[in-house]
Every structure is written in structure tokens, then in C-alpha cells.
Amino acid sequence: MRLPSSGCTRAQACLPPNTLAEVEVDLRLRIAPVRGHLPVDQITRQQVEQLVADLLRTGASVRMVRGVVSTLRRLLQAAVDWGLIASNPARRVRLPAPETHTRQAHEHVLSMPELSRLIGACKGSLRTETMIRVMAEAGLRRGEVIGLRWEDVDLAGLRLHVRRSVSDVHGIRQERTTKGKRSRRVAISEGFAERLAAWRVRSGGDRATGYVWPGRVGAPMSAHSPNQSLARALRRAGLVDEGGVRLVTPHGLRHTAASLMLAAGVPLIVVSRQLGHANPNVTAQVYAHLLVDSQLDEAAAAFAGLGSS
16 A cells, blocks of 8 residues: 655654554555555555455454554555545455454463473573463563563562563564553462572672663563573473474463462462553453352351351
8 A cells, every 4th residue: 555755744743653654664565565566546446355354364363453553544544635546445344353362361271280291391591480480470561571670670579660661673672551551469479489589699680770682782572582491491391282383372371370379379360460551340350250150158158257156
């Protein structure tokens, strides 16, 4: 899809840098290779729907497809606003239903024995072990793991102060506030704190502002590093399917943390705070399927003595 250069200048002026970077990625890598030969005034709704079908056929996730169409809608709406086209052909395009958080949690969660196997497979690398544990026990998101600094770690108090996230945009690492722009304090176990302390000594992490898991020359590690470290550990632990595909992703470890906490009887509101959800209702919607029927007995037990003589 070709937009006039004047339009690009206006987009750059109107869109925040992070949003503009996401638009450029979608346009260059996902839209242009399929529909890049078409001038903006020749794009039809049928062609946008074909783009959706082509992306799905090549293995793109539903989330990616919906994001690409959102980008295309934004670009075409800008063309409408600038008087380049009369209407937005992507406005009412039919999209695949979004995957629910509940479905994702069902598909990408480790049991406690599986998590123990995974941690056991990391014994030769404190870096990998502690990185995996901060996701699987404390529920940190991948960007939060990358952005965690030693000044955020309170080993004595068994707390982490999660206040930043690091992401890659066109190969450039950008540091921003956490999702929802809210920092949070996260509890960690004594066992994890001991391993984290050992990693601090091993890594020479004495600088107060240094990253807990740095990349080269002290910079934030690549966004791919947690994925690669986890993938190697999963293979060593035998936690792959018949096709050799890993059973869990970094975000799946976050789901694992929530699942195991709820299974252990941790109150929903506490799990919500640990994960940094904006509202406990979000946590309830995602993980309601984990609250088994037997746990309802705890609600009834609160009234066990009522009316007895």
C-alpha cells in the first residue's frame, strides 16, 4: 500500500513514537508484501478480507491478524481524513474471533511437577534458572523481566519492585513504564531469593542501577533472550510435544504462576495484585476455570457454626 509522502509526514506528527513504530512494522512486514503494490485509492474491502485470509493461511496468529487490520484501518482512515479516498474499506471487515485469555491459560500452563522438572533442568545456569523463576513464580511479563534492575530487588524483604518494561522496536530497545502505567511490589519466596542472591554474586551485579539479567556491556538483553533460554531449558527437561514444540512460552509461565497460586488457595485479589492486573475482575475472567468445585466448600465452611446449639 502506497501513501503519499506528505501523508507519512502527517502520521509521524500525529502518532506517538511507539504507535508509529508498530504501524511501520505492520506496514513493512505484513501488509506491504501482500498488498504493497496497490495505491491507497485502489484498495477494496474484498482485498482487505483477502489479506486476512492470506495471513491466517501462512500461520499468523489471530492476535497478529487483528492487529494488522487495526493498523490498516488507521492508515486508511487517515487517507479518508486527508481527502485521498471517500471511505475506509477496512472499516467493517470481518475478523476472526479473538482468543480469550481463558483459552490461552488452558493451553499454556505447567503443573507443579512439570515446573519442578523445568527448574531442575536449569541447575547448570543460575541466569536461566532465576529468569524462569521470576516469570513462573512471581508472574512477571517478559518486558518486565528485561527491565528489572538490582535497585528494584529487596532480597531481605522478599520483594521485587516492578516499575519498568523494556521492548524492542526496530531493533532498538525502549524502556517504558509497566503495562497500565502502574508500578507494583511483588512477593518472592525465600528459596527464589536465595538463588537470586547467588546469581547476583555470580554475575557481579553490585552496581545499584544494573540490570538483573543484562545483555552485552550492561545494556538490556534482547527481547528474544528469555524465549531462547526458556526453549533450551524446556528441551533439556523434555517438556516438548511430539513435534518438538515447547509446551509453554514466557507468557505461559506467567499463566503458570497464577494457576499454581490459585490452586494453592491464594485469594484471587492477592493473585491479581501479584500479576499487576488493573482489576481483580480481569484475573477472575482469565482464571475462573481454575477455581474447582471443591473450593466452594470453603465458602460454605464459613457458616458451619451458624444456628448450632
